[in-house]
Amino acid sequence: MRLLVTGAGGQLGSDVVAAASAVGDEVVGLDHRALDITDRDSVLGAITTLRPDALINAAAWTAVDACEADPDRAFTANAVAVRWLAEGCHRTGAHLVHVSTDYVFDGSLDRPYHEWDSTSPRSVYGASKLAGEHEALELGPAAAVVRTSWLCGEHGSNMVTLVRRLAADRVGHAGALAFVDDQRGCPTFTADLASMLRRLALDRRAGVHHVTNQGAVSWYEFVVEILRASGHDPALVRPIGTAELDPPRPAPRPANSVLDNAVLRAACLPLLRDFRDGPLQELVTKLS
Numbered sequence: 001m002r003l004l005v006t007g008a009g010g011q012l013g014s015d016v017v018a019a020a021s022a023v024g025d026e027v028v029g030l031d032h033r034a035l036d037i038t039d040r041d042s043v044l045g046a047i048t049t050l051r052p053d054a055l056i057n058a059a060a061w062t063a064v065d066a067c068e069a070d071p072d073r074a075f076t077a078n079a080v081a082v083r084w085l086a087e088g089c090h091r092t093g094a095h096l097v098h099v100s101t102d103y104v105f106d107g108s109l110d111r112p113y114h115e116w117d118s119t120s121p122r123s124v125y126g127a128s129k130l131a132g133e134h135e136a137l138e139l140g141p142a143a144a145v146v147r148t149s150w151l152c153g154e155h156g157s158n159m160v161t162l163v164r165r166l167a168a169d170r171v172g173h174a175g176a177l178a179f180v181d182d183q184r185g186c187p188t189f190t191a192d193l194a195s196m197l198r199r200l201a202l203d204r205r206a207g208v209h210h211v212t213n214q215g216a217v218s219w220y221e222f223v224v225e226i227l228r229a230s231g232h233d234p235a236l237v238r239p240i241g242t243a244e245l246d247p248p249r250p251a252p253r254p255a256n257s258v259l260d261n262a263v264l265r266a267a268c269l270p271l272l273r274d275f276r277d278g279p280l281q282e283l284v285t286k287l288s
């Protein structure tokens with residue numbers, strides 16, 4: 001497969017390039033400097049020149065709180081740019097796999113969200129990503145949208161890297177770290193997700209897919225697991241409620257971010273592993 005990866009310098013994009021290269025795909029990974037996806041001429045030029053079989057879009061403006069203050073920038077990068085990518089794919093016949101987020105939901109359901117649940121984003125970031133989904137899905141059977149959550153990878157800033165940095169400074173101080181216990185989701189490891197994105201591209205799968213590692217936890221519970229996996233005392237962290245965050249974050253987060261991977265199950269595709277059965281420890285080892 002000849003694969004084009006946009007956002008290739010990011011946490012997920014770099015692992016998509018690595019996963020596809022490892023299985024022998026012909027991969028071109030373009031980072032933000034090499035291709036700004038908001039530039040329509042450059043996007044159309046790149047796609048028509050490279051003529052990939054599939055394009056995996058891992059580029060996005062992911063600064064969730066900053067998006068609140070600059071909706072134009074958020075919608076340009078996360079929605080309008082996807083229109084240019086879809087246009088390029090339409091011209092060349094490339095299959096588009098576009099990455100989206102749990103933040104398209106408001107988090108009020110009392111069960112995991114499946115692919116057909118109503119979306120209702122609470123933040124500018126979530127709204128811009130939802131608009132990007134619509135742009136991708138305009139391609140019909142030539143596009144898949146993959147919603148994922150709580151990404152952690154070797155090449156990014158994420159909860160694993162944050163907790164390890166904080167813990168190293170506060171050894172021996174029980175309760176020194178405080179994380180919320182009333183927001184739940186599925187931590188997802190980019191190395192695992194990358195392989196599934198590549199599979200969906202190869203199969204030219206269409207429509208919305210939820211793809212996460214298995215294992216739903218609160219942020220507090222996830223931090224306990226990270227501390228354990230890193231050889232730190234889990235008593236370093238204490239649970240708090242979102243209302244106790246001081247100052248509160250500009251963008252509201254969904255309380256329930258758990259995504260049911262219903263389409264993968266129905267299509268008899270393998271679910272990603274439970275994050276406690278390898279992925280977390282593997283990432284900790286890579287970071288050590």
Ligand SMILES: NC(=O)c1ccc[n+]([C@@H]2O[C@H](COP(=O)([O-])OP(=O)(O)OC[C@H]3O[C@@H](n4cnc5c(N)ncnc54)[C@H](OP(=O)(O)O)[C@@H]3O)[C@@H](O)[C@H]2O)c1
Nearest residue numbers: 007009010011012032036037059060062101148149150151
């Ligand atoms: N991180 C999470 O927890 C999470 C959860 C759910 C879904 N997602 C989704 O997963 C995808 C990958 O996220 P990630 O964690 O890998 O984020 P990331 O590390 O921030 O990577 C995104 C990449 O996109 C690049 N980018 C931004 N604007 C661009 C533009 N106009 N043209 C080209 N590249 C651009 C960024 O480059 P610069 O940094 O140089 O601007 C960055 O390298 C995104 O679609 C995100 O919405 C992420």
